[in-house]
Amino acid sequence: MCTFAFMKKLYIETYGCQMNFADSEVVAAILKDMFEVTKEVEEADLVLINTCSIREKAEQRIHKRLQELESLKRRHHGMQVGLLGCMAERMKEELLQTEPVLDFIAGPDAYRSLPQLIADSRNQGPRFNVMLSEEETYEDIIPVRYDVNGVSAYVSIMRGCNNFCSYCVVPYTRGRERSRSPKTILGEVEQLLRDGFKEVTLLGQNVNSYHWEDDRVGEMTFAKLMAAVADLSPDLRVRFATSHPKDISDELIETIARYDNICKYIHLPVQSGSDAVLKRMNRSYTRDYYMGRVRKIKELMPDCAISTDIIAGFCGETLEDHQQTLEVMREVGYEYAYMFKYSERGGTLSAKRYADDVPDEEKTRRLEEIIALQGELSLVSNQRDLGKTFRVLVEGASKRSADYLYGRNSQNKVIIFPKGNHQIGEYIDVAVKDCTAATLFGD
Numbered sequence: 330m331c332t333f334a335f336m337k338k339l340y341i342e343t344y345g346c347q348m349n350f351a352d353s354e355v356v357a358a359i360l361k362d363m364f365e366v367t368k369e370v371e372e373a374d375l376v377l378i379n380t381c382s383i384r385e386k387a388e389q390r391i392h393k394r395l396q397e398l399e400s401l402k403r404r405h406h407g408m409q410v411g412l413l414g415c416m417a418e419r420m421k422e423e424l425l426q427t428e429p430v431l432d433f434i435a436g437p438d439a440y441r442s443l444p445q446l447i448a449d450s451r452n453q454g455p456r457f458n459v460m461l462s463e464e465e466t467y468e469d470i471i472p473v474r475y476d477v478n479g480v481s482a483y484v485s486i487m488r489g490c491n492n493f494c495s496y497c498v499v500p501y502t503r504g505r506e507r508s509r510s511p512k513t514i515l516g517e518v519e520q521l522l523r524d525g526f527k528e529v530t531l532l533g534q535n536v537n538s539y540h541w542e543d544d545r546v547g548e549m550t551f552a553k554l555m556a557a558v559a560d561l562s563p564d565l566r567v568r569f570a571t572s573h574p575k576d577i578s579d580e581l582i583e584t585i586a587r588y589d590n591i592c593k594y595i596h597l598p599v600q601s602g603s604d605a606v607l608k609r610m611n612r613s614y615t616r617d618y619y620m621g622r623v624r625k626i627k628e629l630m631p632d633c634a635i636s637t638d639i640i641a642g643f644c645g646e647t648l649e650d651h652q653q654t655l656e657v658m659r660e661v662g663y664e665y666a667y668m669f670k671y672s673e674r675g676g677t678l679s680a681k682r683y684a685d686d687v688p689d690e691e692k693t694r695r696l697e698e699i700i701a702l703q704g705e706l707s708l709v710s711n712q713r714d715l716g717k718t719f720r721v722l723v724e725g726a727s728k729r730s731a732d733y734l735y736g737r738n739s740q741n742k743v744i745i746f747p748k749g750n751h752q753i754g755e756y757i758d759v760a761v762k763d764c765t766a767a768t769l770f771g772d
């Protein structure tokens with residue numbers, strides 16, 4: 330990246346999912362001729378906040394942050410502040426009235442217009458662009474990876490979501506599903522390999538509904554794309570996030586099983602273990618179907634780790650429904666889970682159709698039960714690994730001590746081990762000696 334003295338400084342703060350982090354790298358690329366990225370908000374000429382709307386708490390955090398930025402902006406003459414991402418799309422120009430610190434806002438498909446928004450808002454006052462697109466994938470833009478360890482990188486392969494799970498704002502804030510061409514995806518991964526990266530995570534709101542068809546490549550499913558990426562180098566690890574159970578095809582499971590360098594880790598959000606709740610959530614599968622997919626995964630890959638997302642206290646969830654969620658968790662024996670209380674989002678199907686009728690204290694109680702159970706399951710899973718040896722990709726120095734490094738195994742578990750002569754980016758075999766529910770310790 331250019332570091333001419335006259336270049337202005339850009340500070341980007343990202344909230345929410347991995348897609349947002351990948352988008353921030355695209356934004357840095359779009360602005361790279363005007364701004365260089367800084368890690369110090371105090372010295373920034375432009376501050377961008379890439380936001381998340383998934384739960385109310387996420388938005389509250391951002392409102393608070395914008396208040397803090399107001400006093401910083403007052404002290405820093407000429408500083409501009411822009412808001413990007415899902416909150417921009419959900420609240421649109423109303424945000425410019427309620428948050429006077431903002432010079433402009435841009436929705437997830439409007440990042441190419443950022444240079445214009447920056448200039449126009451400087452000259453003419455607050456501006457916005459929240460147009461969604463049916464085609465935009467930013468596929469020709471090589472992201473500026475300004476905050477990575479040089480080992481693993483995200484590669485965005487599709488955008489948007491057509492599933493309309495009833496609780497979820499994503500289909501409204503990120504628009505319709507669209508896939509990026511295999512040619513540009515493979516080109517980006519090849520460049521990452523040349524730059525020394527060892528791991529890529531193929532990203533999308535719903536990666537396994539990836540679909541591409543043209544005269545040159547014919548039909549490209551997600552499974553075929555993964556195979557093509559994995560074929561680029563046996564030294565490259567391939568991961569993906571995140572998937573919908575309805576699209577986890579046999580072809581995909583078989584492809585993951587066939588390739589040593591496709592990681593044996595699948596994030597397969599169940600959301601609830603109750604068929605009645607799944608139906609109200611518009612998840613389009615039953616508990617039985619979900620368990621069938623899990624059985625298929627475990628049959629072909631007994632060592633595959635599975636993680637999930639769970640929502641506690643969705644509309645109309647009874648104690649019996651909640652018990653069924655706990656049952657599914659035990660039955661699958663998840664390695665890891667992201668667990669949330671249901672948070673009603675304006676405009677979604679569930680907000681329109683169902684009463685948010687589980688009292689907050691009861692949601693908290695159910696969530697705590699889910700978290701406690703997951704703690705037990707993670708510990709059991711980690712204890713099963715004691716004495717085993719795993720191939721680990723070294724990612725960095727352990728936060729606790731400079732004498733230790735950390736990395737992850739294929740199953741996405743973090744392993745901490747003595748530094749020795751090992752380097753970041755190396756593959757090493759580590760024997761697991763000890764564990765907690767969160768971490769493995771090795772030699």
Ligand code: 5AD
Pocket residue numbers: 383384496497498598600638639640669670671672673674
């Ligand atoms: N309330 C709580 N959790 C939600 N999620 C999505 N929308 C909501 C909501 N309104 C969770 C789902 C999803 C994850 C990314 O966030 O579990 O898989």
Ligand code: SF4
Pocket residue numbers: 490491492493494497498499500534535573
């Ligand atoms: Fe939201 Fe469902 Fe789409 Fe995931 S699959 S982004 S939960 S609507």
